[in-house]
Amino acid sequence: MTAVQIAGREVHFNKQGHLASFLDWDNDLAEALAAEEGLELTDCHWSVINFLREYYAFHEIPPSPKVVIRAIGHEVSRHTPCTRKNLESLFPDGGCKQACRIAGLPNYYCHAC
Template sequence: MPTAQVAGRSLEFNKQGHLMSFGEWDTEIASALAEEEGLDLSECHWKVIHFLRQYYDTHEMPPSPKVIIKAIGNDVSAHVPCTRKHLESLFPNGGCKQACRVAGLPRHYCHSC
């Protein structure tokens, strides 16, 4: 497993670049991972990230974009309908793959990305 220094800590990542240990994640790591990917995290990003982590913690798998939109779509996009395209614009370098990586999930839901 590749190891990398992120936010001053030595962390293990899998071959796809996802954090191996769900429990080692914190907002400092998320910010550092986002910065590496050229993302400036907004309130909308954080809502998606926290939802991903909560869902994964409960179900042991990431949610599909459809589940995200249904659960928190109004929180992410209050003035216009939240769509998959809108979610992908928040994480432009891979959509849910990128969101899951920043959220510290050990994998993404590949059937929906």
């Protein structure tokens, strides 16, 4: 486990670079993680991130891309039907896995993405 100063505090990450604790996450940390990966978070990003966190908090696994698209696809792609390609374009460095990292989900739960 590695401790890193990010978003003004010490945060612990596992060997794969994911948060060690789901509860350590907050919006400032998400912004900092996204910036490190070259992303500026938009409302669409936040819709996905918040959905991932809410789903994980309830089910203890991340939703599949199909579940995300069905639940919040209208927020991700307002004028055309949302597809997995739309979802992955928001997080171009790994799609759902990148979204899971920024949302603070543990690495081992992102294999479903």
